Amino acid sequence: MNTFVFQSPTKVCFGENSAATAFDVVKDFGGSRPLLLTDKFLVDNNLIDSIIDGLKDGGLTEPFVFCDVPSDSDVDCVNSASNYAKENGCDSIIAVGGGSVMDTAKATNICLSLGGDLLDYQGLNIIEERLRPLVAIPTTAGTGSEVSFVAMIKDRVEHRKLVFGSRFLAPDAAILDPVLLVSLPPKLTAATGLDALTHCLEALVASVTNSAVSDALALEAARLIFDYLPRATKNGEDIEARGQTLVASTMAGIAFSNSGVGIVHALAHATGARFQTHHGITNAVYLPHGMRFNIAYSSEIYGKVARALGFSKSLDDNEASEALVAAVEQLLEEVGLPNTLRAIGVPEMKDAELDEWVTLVTEDPAIIFNPREATAEDIIAIYKRAY
Template identity: 35%
Template sequence: MTPFTFQTCPNILFELGASAKLPDLVASFRAQRIMLVTGKNVRGAGLTRAAEAALASAGLQVTVFEDVVADPPSHVIETAAQLAQQQAVDLVLAIGGGSTLDTAKLVAYLARSGDQLDRIYGVGLAQGQRLPLILMPTTAGTGSEVTPISIVTTPTGEKKGVVSPRLLPDCAVLDPDLTLGLPAHVTAATGIDAMVHAIEAYTSRHKKNPISDQLARKALALLAGSIRTACSDGRNVEARSNMLLGSMLAGMAFANAPVAAVHALAYPIGAVFHVTHGVSNALVLTGVMRFNLPHAEALYAELAPIFDPQAASLPAAEAATRFVDSLAAICRDCGAPASLAEVGVREEDLARLATDAMKQTRLLVNNPREVTYQDAFAIYSEALDGKLRTVA
């Protein structure tokens, strides 16, 4: 067997109403001054209310930072870290989506380590200490609550990642109650993102391992079996629970078997056109997977019966194609945009997108098939309106 290393969050609490248990979790770190990292929309929707009430009842001092925005800019993260230092915070708690969780990881790290953010972009450069960290997701998609990765938008608009085991939280708290009010379009986008995590982990060229493989398969089964229900019936606790658990398992999988070209091509769409990450993934998902088919056919065929049990008896090529088609059907049924044109991309933008995608070398190296500039341009071109163009 090929040697591998597997790392994940040391403690996970999955329970309806888990917010009430936060004081006990905080007490285990002997923390008194808490920074709650969240966003105005999340707090305004009342999703932090139970946590804030529980912490206040326990006599804990809470500093709220609610200025997190999507695709968190570096200056927002740095401002929050400075506030944490000024308030002598001794634990960071995040309640929100992936951007909030990514922000909190770096706040906890920067506030304790004293490192500068622009010096730790990349893999393994963050080696200092961090504050205790508890993460509570309000969406079922990023899996950020169990990954050692934070994605940051730099002042130039480029997305860069900080990847280090130091960013793994001390505890991930999964409370399906926090996802019950999630709008259908957010449920779809984040759920598709989680499925991409599982698929790309299973087919990753680097660090593929049997633990990630099993986590990815279970994640896909939970997500594919529940996403349509979660989108159509947002108060369905079973579907919401399955989505949240599936997202976390996919996060564990891709944290140890990294994602690839779908994410690499999605990042420029988000950065340039301010499209949410899940939607960006959905827009290029089937195009990348069809591109990968000649090299990933066997692996796609292995995953196909998770979506359609009858695929188990089909030849590998047919099963793999059916798998890609099943994903396209989920994107369509859940209302994901069908073309890049729908989010404002024009033909003259394709060259820039392809150029920016080729900068995502950290991700592209994991793809089952090598992706060139011409390949990226062709995938974007087909996603624009289905017509292949000559490379600029």
């Protein structure tokens, strides 16, 4: 049996309109002058009003709001946000948004707490001390960043995503408020849901680091996504479906933080960094291909998952694994997501460009946890199949 360590330091609070409690929650962890980090869409559509009211009611008459966060945020944005926080004497952060905002908040917290150059902290386990209080409020149900130990920040000069990984990056609290997701359009609902499903299916087969504790979370999260994502995509106002997919993405976030992800994420990170495709949509395209690549090494687990989720009754693991991949493909179709790289705007790569991209894939930390080692030829073959 594997030895394992499982940890999940984040307090999780769930409830309709629970975002309004953000100031109280950050105070519980010692914050008194939080930076409110969010994006422009959420400000313009009054989605953070209840949080601002909470800050004002608590005595912060002019809350410190930084909302200039682009999708796939970058190093410049983190530097601007941390300068703004330092100039205003902020001692903590409330992040409200999708993965881009939450990852920006984690990286901003590094600069705010430790000072110096953000780039000096990239890599795994470089940060070894507690940071300032951070409360994360996700407005997409996908990345799991509200509980994860990582932040991905774009380096626009080098066209790559920088990875920051440390248990001290996990937010102190996550507030899950399904009401904030009502405005999320169907395509983003589907894409972010597939990101969460990829976290589940990669964590379950991840080599070395996985455990029964993490597997239980990943399996139940996958069940919730298969059951509720079509509903949340068809009717954004279905609060039950929004809530269930939100809880699922948080559970999947805890699972992959402990077990790791795999080749699908490595392919998606490299493709997203190069061609600006959305993380969830890119995972969705690669997921069936990554799973088929892994079947030879992971059929026992895929088979169990397929039977547990009711996609197959077969005791033949290979047959059951194929049924699980087919269920993923059917889900993609049901929620209206494209299933080729061409359809999501990735140009055809050849020769030197392809070689450079393969290097990005093989150097991505996510690939370390994949159950099957992938050669450059394997990666190119998956790319061609997904194209």
